[in-house]
Amino acid sequence: MDELVRLSALDEIRKLKARYFRCVDTKDWVGFGEVFTADAVLDMSASSAIVDGPVIEGRVAIVDWARNAVKPLVATVHRGYNDEIEVTEPGSATAIWAMQDTLWFPEDAELAGYDGFGHYHDSYILDDGQWRIARARLTRLHVDVTTR
Amino acid sequence: MDELVRLSALDEIRKLKARYFRCVDTKDWVGFGEVFTADAVLDMSASSAIVDGPVIEGRVAIVDWARNAVKPLVATVHRGYNDEIEVTEPGSATAIWAMQDTLWFPEDAELAGYDGFGHYHDSYILDDGQWRIARARLTRLHVDVTTR
Amino acid sequence: MDELVRLSALDEIRKLKARYFRCVDTKDWVGFGEVFTADAVLDMSASSAIVDGPVIEGRVAIVDWARNAVKPLVATVHRGYNDEIEVTEPGSATAIWAMQDTLWFPEDAELAGYDGFGHYHDSYILDDGQWRIARARLTRLHVDVTTR
Numbered sequence: 175m176d177e178l179v180r181l182s183a184l185d186e187i188r189k190l191k192a193r194y195f196r197c198v199d200t201k202d203w204v205g206f207g208e209v210f211t212a213d214a215v216l217d218m219s220a221s222s223a224i225v226d227g228p229v230i231e232g233r234v235a236i237v238d239w240a241r242n243a244v245k246p247l248v249a250t251v252h253r254g255y256n257d258e259i260e261v262t263e264p265g266s267a268t269a270i271w272a273m274q275d276t277l278w279f280p281e282d283a284e285l286a287g288y289d290g291f292g293h294y295h296d297s298y299i300l301d302d303g304q305w306r307i308a309r310a311r312l313t314r315l316h317v318d319v320t321t322r
Numbered sequence: 323m324d325e326l327v328r329l330s331a332l333d334e335i336r337k338l339k340a341r342y343f344r345c346v347d348t349k350d351w352v353g354f355g356e357v358f359t360a361d362a363v364l365d366m367s368a369s370s371a372i373v374d375g376p377v378i379e380g381r382v383a384i385v386d387w388a389r390n391a392v393k394p395l396v397a398t399v400h401r402g403y404n405d406e407i408e409v410t411e412p413g414s415a416t417a418i419w420a421m422q423d424t425l426w427f428p429e430d431a432e433l434a435g436y437d438g439f440g441h442y443h444d445s446y447i448l449d450d451g452q453w454r455i456a457r458a459r460l461t462r463l464h465v466d467v468t469t470r
Numbered sequence: 471m472d473e474l475v476r477l478s479a480l481d482e483i484r485k486l487k488a489r490y491f492r493c494v495d496t497k498d499w500v501g502f503g504e505v506f507t508a509d510a511v512l513d514m515s516a517s518s519a520i521v522d523g524p525v526i527e528g529r530v531a532i533v534d535w536a537r538n539a540v541k542p543l544v545a546t547v548h549r550g551y552n553d554e555i556e557v558t559e560p561g562s563a564t565a566i567w568a569m570q571d572t573l574w575f576p577e578d579a580e581l582a583g584y585d586g587f588g589h590y591h592d593s594y595i596l597d598d599g600q601w602r603i604a605r606a607r608l609t610r611l612h613v614d615v616t617t618r
Contacts, residue, residue, distance in 0.1 A: 192404035
């Protein structure tokens, strides 16, 4: 693969994942949908989350799930860092991203706060000229939950 | 624009913003001044900060404001991540950076701690061969304040 | 130096440091050893840690030290961001990385949690075709310790 093409792809993929995080936290659901391929899979089954972690198939279902998960919350902050992106062939890439997500619950919720730490294991494809997330799987190192 | 030139600019701008954060936290006010153009604007009006968020014009005023804001604090940690940098033309760029700032107050202060989350909306120009911040505006997702 | 070679080196070094953080937190000690040169130096003398900060010489000793430091803990999360990497010559580079490490202690420990903030000051060399950490020195901005 041409090295310049590879470095450009890294930049695009880094920004793609940044949009994923930003669109959740700003509740930009149109923008959030655009980061995924139509048949993307979001695998939260190992996310050790406070709700059961589903495996969600398809952009529409992923957006619905995320919107419903975020709706009752006061605020969310999702962070990605220390990305290890590998462009495996010109239109395909994988990555591991370290992540942290912090959630604030409303006054009448049983939980007060949630702070989670883990890694995303992603694959991306060049989809009609745009890099998009084809699969993302979240694993956890630790989760802190604060009750009232 | 030449793609290699664009990728080099991304590297320079990423390091520029890293210096912005590092110089505040290490109180390197000479280094902090150098990240801004002489007529830079730092817009903290939407920063939901514990002090009124001003719009500060000019490098000298920005350094003065930041130095005074940080002076009474025990420590500060500012973090930027998930940058989305766009080089709009050879000497101009914009970016969104997710950010978190954590502040520790002295024993005799009313506040104990401050943890803020948001996004920087920046523009940069190539100023006499050096990328510098021409404008930075901070918006907030959430702020946690701890009182004693 | 060729600019494309330099940009490729930045990508390699960024991923190298990401592996450093990930391998500690996932307790992948084989992977952790591979990020260091055989005679690497890890200087924790200014780390303001809760244990005395040693200067550790050599990959084997570094892995042993890290493994023992992490062994009694419930979980660790190490994060690097805002890297300022300079490739000083084709096979040599330096960097400053902002960092945060969060540690969780077991129920029977005196400490409950540890949250540290600082900077890594690193040097890297191209070692038999692989970028590796030749020296890493941690300095601190602040440390928060929670007791039970």
